[in-house]
Amino acid sequence: MNQENAMNTQQVDALEEKLVQVNRVAKVVKGGRIFGFTALTVVGDGNGRVGFGRGKAKEVPIAIQKAMENARRSMVEVELNNTTLWYPIKAKHGSANVYMQPASEGTGIIAGGAMRAVLELAGVQNVLAKCYGSTNPVNVVRATINALSAMESPETVAARRGKKVEEIS
Incomplete structure (x- = not known):
C-alpha cells in the first residue's frame, strides 16, 4: 500500500499544470451581488497523458486548487x-x-x-x-x-x- 502511495505521489509531482482561464461570476441576491471565481486548468505529464478540470470558489487560489485536483482525476491517455x-x-x-x-x-x-x-x-x-x-x-x-x-x-x-x-x- 505504501509503495502505491509513493508511486502516486511521484506521478503527481511529474505533472505540469497550466491555468487557462479565471472568470469572475456574480450571483444576484436580494441584498446585491455575491462574487465568486471559476478556474479552468489543464494538467499533463508531457508524455501522452492530459486532463482538464474546473473549480469554483469565493477566492481565486482555492478555485485554482480545486480545478487542479479535478484535472488530475480526469486524465486521459x-x-x-x-x-x-x-x-x-x-x-x-x-x-x-x-x-x-x-x-x-x-x-x-x-x-x-x-x-x-x-x-x-x-x-x-x-x-x-x-x-x-x-x-x-x-x-x-x-x-x-x-x-x-x-x-x-x-x-x-x-x-x-x-x-x-x-x-x-
Missing part, C-alpha cells in the same frame, strides 16, 4: 507518433470545432490559446491546429481532449481488426 499526431483529426464540443493535423519536425505548436495549453501538456511538439466556431476556452479544451483521446495508432487499429499494420496502411 493520448497515443502520439513521437512528437506529433498520427493523422489529421476533427472534433466538436458544443459550438467549438477544432482541427489538428500532424506537422514535420521543427514546426512547433501552431495553435491558439486554450488548444496550445492542452497540446503542450499532452507532449505534442509539432502540430498545426485551428479552432472554428466558438472560442470559449472550456469548450475548446473539451473538444481538443476529445480529439486527442479518439486518436488511435495504426498498431491499435490493426490489432482491433485482427490484421497486420501493413494490411491497413
Whole structure:
C-alpha cells in the first residue's frame, strides 16, 4: 500500500499544470451581488497523458486548487507518433470545432490559446491546429481532449481488426 502511495505521489509531482482561464461570476441576491471565481486548468505529464478540470470558489487560489485536483482525476491517455499526431483529426464540443493535423519536425505548436495549453501538456511538439466556431476556452479544451483521446495508432487499429499494420496502411 505504501509503495502505491509513493508511486502516486511521484506521478503527481511529474505533472505540469497550466491555468487557462479565471472568470469572475456574480450571483444576484436580494441584498446585491455575491462574487465568486471559476478556474479552468489543464494538467499533463508531457508524455501522452492530459486532463482538464474546473473549480469554483469565493477566492481565486482555492478555485485554482480545486480545478487542479479535478484535472488530475480526469486524465486521459493520448497515443502520439513521437512528437506529433498520427493523422489529421476533427472534433466538436458544443459550438467549438477544432482541427489538428500532424506537422514535420521543427514546426512547433501552431495553435491558439486554450488548444496550445492542452497540446503542450499532452507532449505534442509539432502540430498545426485551428479552432472554428466558438472560442470559449472550456469548450475548446473539451473538444481538443476529445480529439486527442479518439486518436488511435495504426498498431491499435490493426490489432482491433485482427490484421497486420501493413494490411491497413
